[in-house]
Amino acid sequence: MSPNAPETAAQRLADIKTRMDRAAGRLEGGARANLVAVSKTFDASAIAPVIEAGQRHFGENRVQEAQGKWPALKSAYRDIVLHLIGPLQTNKAGDAVGLFDVIESVDRDKLARVLSGEMEKQNRHLPCFVQVNIGGEAQKAGVAVSETVAFVARCRDQYGLDIVGLMCIPPVEDAPGPYFAQLARLAREAGVSQLSMGMSSDFETAILMGATQVRVGSALFGAR
Numbered sequence: 001m002s003p004n005a006p007e008t009a010a011q012r013l014a015d016i017k018t019r020m021d022r023a024a025g026r027l028e029g030g031a032r033a034n035l036v037a038v039s040k041t042f043d044a045s046a047i048a049p050v051i052e053a054g055q056r057h058f059g060e061n062r063v064q065e066a067q068g069k070w071p072a073l074k075s076a077y078r079d080i081v082l083h084l085i086g087p088l089q090t091n092k093a094g095d096a097v098g099l100f101d102v103i104e105s106v107d108r109d110k111l112a113r114v115l116s117g118e119m120e121k122q123n124r125h126l127p128c129f130v131q132v133n134i135g136g137e138a139q140k141a142g143v144a145v146s147e148t149v150a151f152v153a154r155c156r157d158q159y160g161l162d163i164v165g166l167m168c169i170p171p172v173e174d175a176p177g178p179y180f181a182q183l184a185r186l187a188r189e190a191g192v193s194q195l196s197m198g199m200s201s202d203f204e205t206a207i208l209m210g211a212t213q214v215r216v217g218s219a220l221f222g223a224r
């Protein structure tokens, strides 16, 4: 954060929304993208003020960490929407379906199949995003660009998942704009409408490229 960053959670939240609106204003008829507040590594005492300031969508990248803080927060504030934005092991899929409300990291057949079974079992049919490895990075999760359209189709037709959009994390060392544009093209090809892209350092660029949802952590909660 800059030295003169606003001090309270409410001020930081308002500041991010203003920046989102400004970015959207440069798009013809742009609606405000959904803000997912990424609270990983922060505990309930840091999260509660952000909820009190009106924020409802939150993102966590680890199932176990989320289980430690969100059940209590979710029963205190009934309308929270919790997004899983990190890699999911199949042996945690049941826990994830029980706690989260949106799964953004569907990236392989085995996971899609297990998630589908768990959703059936728990009767919780959650909206999902397919995560795309948009930069083709060896160390990153996500389905390959060339396999995305077919994978989305299998998730829907074979596994019965409610795939609402695509999610990506571009390579840190590159300018993100072209990757965001490519994800938008892929989403059109795959026939999904939502685009979860853009983080603290690049959410305005993502909105310009058509993000319907941005995932902002450090700009809201501070450095991790």
Ligand SMILES: *Cc1c(COP(=O)(O)O)cnc(C)c1O
Binding pocket: 038, 040, 061, 085, 086, 169, 199, 200, 201, 215, 216, 217, 218, 219
């Ligand atoms: C941590 C994380 C974010 C938020 O990153 P910031 O740079 O802190 O805004 C967004 N998306 C994913 C998948 C993350 O793991």
